[in-house]
Amino acid sequence: MMKRLCLSLFVIVAVSAAAARGPLRPALLFAQQPQQQDEFIPIDQLPPQDQLPAAPLLVTAYSFVVLALFAYLISVARRLGVVQRELDRLQSDARRGRT
Amino acid sequence: MFARVVWLVLRKDLTVEVRSLEIAYTTLFFAVSCVLVFAFALVREGRAPEDGAAGILWISIAFAGTLALGRAFERERQSETLRALLLAPAARPAIYVGKLLGIVALLAACEIVLVPLVALLFQAPLLAQPLWLAIVLLAGTIGFAAVGTLFAAMLVRARTRDVLLPVLLYPITVPVIIAGVRATATLLQPELDMDSVRFWLALLGCFDVVFVTLALWTFEPLMTD
Amino acid sequence: MPKWFLPLAIVCGLMFAVAPILIANAPYESTMGLVQKIFYVHLPSALIFLLAAVVCGVASVRYLFGGNPRHDRIAWAAAELVVLFGIITLVTGPLWARKAWGVWWQWDVRLTASLMGWMVAVAYLLLRKYGGPGSDKLAAGLALFGMANVPFIYISVNYWRTIHPTTNVLPTLPVSMGFPVWFTFATFFLLFILLLRMRVRLEEQRAQLDALYLSVDA
Numbered sequence: 001m002m003k004r005l006c007l008s009l010f011v012i013v014a015v016s017a018a019a020a021r022g023p024l025r026p027a028l029l030f031a032q033q034p035q036q037q038d039e040f041i042p043i044d045q046l047p048p049q050d051q052l053p054a055a056p057l058l059v060t061a062y063s064f065v066v067l068a069l070f071a072y073l074i075s076v077a078r079r080l081g082v083v084q085r086e087l088d089r090l091q092s093d094a095r096r097g098r099t
Numbered sequence: 100m101f102a103r104v105v106w107l108v109l110r111k112d113l114t115v116e117v118r119s120l121e122i123a124y125t126t127l128f129f130a131v132s133c134v135l136v137f138a139f140a141l142v143r144e145g146r147a148p149e150d151g152a153a154g155i156l157w158i159s160i161a162f163a164g165t166l167a168l169g170r171a172f173e174r175e176r177q178s179e180t181l182r183a184l185l186l187a188p189a190a191r192p193a194i195y196v197g198k199l200l201g202i203v204a205l206l207a208a209c210e211i212v213l214v215p216l217v218a219l220l221f222q223a224p225l226l227a228q229p230l231w232l233a234i235v236l237l238a239g240t241i242g243f244a245a246v247g248t249l250f251a252a253m254l255v256r257a258r259t260r261d262v263l264l265p266v267l268l269y270p271i272t273v274p275v276i277i278a279g280v281r282a283t284a285t286l287l288q289p290e291l292d293m294d295s296v297r298f299w300l301a302l303l304g305c306f307d308v309v310f311v312t313l314a315l316w317t318f319e320p321l322m323t324d
Numbered sequence: 325m326p327k328w329f330l331p332l333a334i335v336c337g338l339m340f341a342v343a344p345i346l347i348a349n350a351p352y353e354s355t356m357g358l359v360q361k362i363f364y365v366h367l368p369s370a371l372i373f374l375l376a377a378v379v380c381g382v383a384s385v386r387y388l389f390g391g392n393p394r395h396d397r398i399a400w401a402a403a404e405l406v407v408l409f410g411i412i413t414l415v416t417g418p419l420w421a422r423k424a425w426g427v428w429w430q431w432d433v434r435l436t437a438s439l440m441g442w443m444v445a446v447a448y449l450l451l452r453k454y455g456g457p458g459s460d461k462l463a464a465g466l467a468l469f470g471m472a473n474v475p476f477i478y479i480s481v482n483y484w485r486t487i488h489p490t491t492n493v494l495p496t497l498p499v500s501m502g503f504p505v506w507f508t509f510a511t512f513f514l515l516f517i518l519l520l521r522m523r524v525r526l527e528e529q530r531a532q533l534d535a536l537y538l539s540v541d542a
Binding site: 246249250253254256257258259263266267269270271273274277309310313317320321 | 476
């Protein structure tokens with residue numbers, strides 16, 4: 001009974017999502033349009049002194065990617081090391097018969 | 100059978116609440132303080148920002164709702180009635196729906212006070228379209244409470260439940276809040292754009308259906324600890 | 325570690341070495357110039373961010389309804405990778421946007437939904453760390469809601485008019501740009517598999533440690 005209820009609810013979701021898509025997009029486009037034109041100016045229409053150099057942004061982006069991946073790798077490796085050392089200590093204690 | 104369990108749980112919650120009105124009064128006062136803090140913080144030269152009403156209303160509802168959820172389940176935990184509820188031969192989803200309706204009723208009572216207050220403090224024509232506003236508030240409250248009831252019930256036995264409830268709740272319910280604020284803001288415009296309101300309401304309805312379905316599906320395994 | 329781990333790690337390392345060469349040799353995009361090269365890491369990391377969220381959600385569902393702790397470990401590992409690849413996407417995106425759109429951030433649908441999805445993953449990790457006993461099942465429930473967000477993030481840009489490019493961009497890329505981006509995606513995907521396996525191993529070791537403590541005490 002629960003499964004039927006869930007199935008019917010999902011059908012309702014799918015139908016309403018499909019229905020909401022079509023006729024209401026124009027309304028939403030109108031609602032969003034003024035905001036877009038205020039903020040977005042194509043970059044080549046800006047005067048030269050407003051244009052940003054791309055290289056620092058590019059270098060920052062790629063360095064961040066490398067640093068983030070390395071930081072995570074080191075974090076996992078460190079945590080693995082801690083647990084491994086603890087495991088080894090416990091196993092050697094157990095072998096020696098100590099509780 | 101399902102409806103009967105829902106009604107029994109709802110009646111129990113409402114009876115307990117009406118007897119002491121503890122959660123109702125404290126939640127209401129907190130929501131009013133929230134609105135006042137926003138009013139004082141955002142007022143410039145004695146006038147409040149014009150477009151702030153919708154956002155502030157929904158933020159106050161979200162904060163007050165989190166408080167009410169925490170308190171409601173804390174009461175269950177303290178009197179150990181949660182275990183009794185789970186031991187009862189009732190379908191878990193029915194218990195969830197009963198609790199959900201109780202929270203929605205509590206939040207609706209708060210909103211009845213909050214809406215005129217926000218309309219007054221921010222000079223917003225919130226009462227211009229009362230029926231549509233009521234529908235928007237109901238849809239948004241159900242969406243927020245659906246996720247909130249599930250998480251609050253889940254967290255009732257966790258250690259750091261007080262701080263974890265907002266941490267878990269807000270990222271998930273942000274779409275509901277956004278849709279609610281946009282729908283309310285659209286209702287406040289002088290020229291009413293009914294297409295836009297209907298769109299945001301349809302979106303709110305979708306979120307409600309998805310959240311309630313997911314909550315019904317997961318309530319059983321999550322509460323069998 | 326399983327047998328496939330080391331060879332795959334070597335392949336992944338080599339691919340990481342080759343990828344910058346491919347990216348540097350890709351043609352410039354006409355309106356955005358040099359800064360568009362951020363696309364070659366932004367898109368793959370965004371796709372892996374979504375993939376990791378789906379993996380976390382599916383593993384959480386299997387753990388909730390099946391109870392196998394292995395699925396719980398995969399879910400936790402995938403959640404950490406959601407945070408990792410999410411933060412890469414959410415940093416490289418604004419760095420690109422600053423020059424391409426003129427603003428660091430816009431509250432449009434895709435960016436808002438992605439940020440919220442990332443925060444759900446952070447909330448998952450906080451819950452696992454500070455939630456106490458029983459937080460594994462609770463976090464699984466949270467991950468399920470987070471996974472429901474993923475298709476919304478992906479298709480939202482096609483139904484709302486936003487400043488972010490739509491998904492039509494991908495199939496219509498010329499081969500000279502398409503090859504580097506899919507190569508980088510394959511590299512990130514391999515890295516995702518490797519990191520997932522490493523992180524799951526950490527949880528396996530922790531479980532072994534707990535079991536050993538319990539057996540020693542008994």
